[in-house]
Amino acid sequence: MEYEAVIGLETHVQLKTRSKMWCGCANAFGAPPNTHVCPVCLGLPGVLPVANEEALRLTVLTGLLLNCEIPARAKFDRKNYFYPDMPKNYQITQYDLPSTRQGYLDFEFEGRVVRVRITRAHLEEDVGKSFHFERFSGVDFNRAGVPLLEIVSEPDLSSADMAYAYLNALKETLIQGGISDCDMEKGMVRCDVNVSLRPRGATTLGAKIEIKNMNSFSGVRRALEYEIQRQMDVLAAGGTLRQETRRWDDVAGITEPMRTKEEAHDYRYFPEPDLMPLAPTEAWMAEVRARLVELPLARKQRFMREYQLPASDAETFKNDKPLADYYERLAVQTPHKKTLANWVINNLRAQMSATGTGLEQLRFTPAALLKLVDLVETGKLSSKAAQEVFGEMFQTGQDPAHIMEQKGLVQVSDAAALEALCEQAIAENPRAVADYRAGKAAALNALKGCVMKLSKGKANPAVAGEILERKLKAQ
Known part of the structure; x- marks a missing residue:
């Protein structure tokens, strides 16, 4: 049976703000570990978040750049899970009422313009970063609380190369729109992949496999190439695929099982009680629209x-x-x-x-x-x-x-000044003249080259060519 791949991408982008999402700590890369932290981004008891308005603006601006709807009302939610780099043991994100939804991105692929639909671009906070040493692990919370935009595509991609082209088009849009610097070496862009296979022509989706731990767009492409082939091999052997999360090993070039895929209820989403819902005014929206750039x-x-x-x-x-x-x-x-x-x-x-x-x-x-x-x-x-x-x-x-x-580089275009040089070139190159009269048009270039040499490069080649043609035809 012939199968086709169905691919959707979740792209996480750090926003270009000076401070973090909920506090005044600097949003800056490269500082010593745990120096850009405070009680808010460390999740200490009794602290309250205050939303970064520039991050809210950049989120809506991204939605406009991606042709999204901007709802009249949005809100923040708590996504609960336990992990060492999540200091609060929950992430403030947007669940059922995001700031943007239902857009699209057009880009060029294989000589044509294609469109990938955007499900939503919602705002959340980044987590810290874990470091694993020989006998212990450490966590740097400098990144915790940095404003993070998650851009979720519909499953409109059908190949690894198409996903790569989409990511690059999205990156250029975000950079030129002033949303993010998108420096992957600094972790400003990260991507998760959802991929499934189905019989070609079918409309129902197969088991969705999520792939994590890809640090470059080329890594996304390689991971997809491997995973699509792996799934084909499983199905060809009569096996069954199940929904799961897998990890990409860039060195080995393979995906490995991590865990069975969580569902939304596993995260126990509920509205963030410390933040008011968002209701952008027309005046506020006008300020954001004024920052739009040409795609x-x-x-x-x-x-x-x-x-x-x-x-x-x-x-x-x-x-x-x-x-x-x-x-x-x-x-x-x-x-x-x-x-x-x-x-x-x-x-x-x-x-x-x-x-x-x-x-x-x-x-x-x-x-x-x-x-x-x-x-x-x-x-x-x-x-x-x-x-x-x-x-x-x-x-x-x-x-x-x-x-x-x-430098004496003025080009000679005066016909009278070039007449003598053309006559000299004709007289000194009888073979080229004979070739031209025999129908070899390229011989004219040899004569023009002679004129250029005689003029020390100052003759206008177009004018010289016209004079040579006229003289040769007259003879």
Whole structure:
């Protein structure tokens, strides 16, 4: 029997706030263990939580970015379970009335735009982090209480590669939306996978297997590849799959059983008695909507439509918002939008990468780059010479026209000035002339190359080519 995979993802994202969710402790990575803690995030008796309003804003902003509904009322709940890194022995989260619900994310996969539905994006708190040593274990509670957004997808994914593409699209949306830095090395993004198999074409779901302990998107992809094949092998052998939680061993490249999957009633959810329900006002919602940004895929499509950029250029800008912003500020000022994109992507970005320079550190003005593009497009500067001018401009910040004149790089486009050079090239290359007359069009390039050599690179190749063609046909 042929099976198909049904995959849903639960992505946990630390929000970009200065303080934790319920207290004033710093939300910062890398501090010595248990130094960013207080009675609230340590769960000591008698303390009361106070919600971080910026975290509430970022949660709703995420919902808007993911095309979610924003309910008129939401609340917090207690999710009860016992684990060493959970200081209160319960987690404050959102259960039946989350802050966002029923959205979607569009992204590109295998040459088409696909849509994954978002069940909800709800707000909760992170837990501490356990460390296991040779003879004992320790817990660092610096992370406990950090605002954490759980983004739950519908089971709309069908392969490991599709899940990988979804996660990367989600990450770019959150980074560009200012929701999170999404630094996986700092634990800012973590993901749990739910995967089941069913006969291809069936509508009912198979036994749901949850996979935990994946520290990278590539780990998610590898875990899914392994688990899908494992489940196929079990079913092919006549076995039965049951709902359970498994752990991904990244070194061994396998999943291992952890426990039978808990149900919602196992957590004994009940409304958090120390926090009021949330009821956002229109004025508050307007403040959040004012922070909306254009989604990466929408920007790519718009750049292709408005600036006639190829998909590869638009993809580069989609993945680099600061570079895209820089390009767009200039693109509206020039008719040479594609040429400008070439210079920004192939020259400016390369120089910045090689020198570790940021856009805010550029020595030349945006107007200088526009002038360079115009010099090339109007034939006053050859493409080869423009590379030299740009290198000097990047280092010194000087005006490109000044550099061009100072270095004697002005391109010769005057037809009268090029006539003699073209005649000399024809006279000195009889074989190329004969090849051209025999129908070998490429021979014209050899003659143009001769003109360029005679002019020490200053001849306009387009004008030289026109003169050569005219003279050869006349002969």
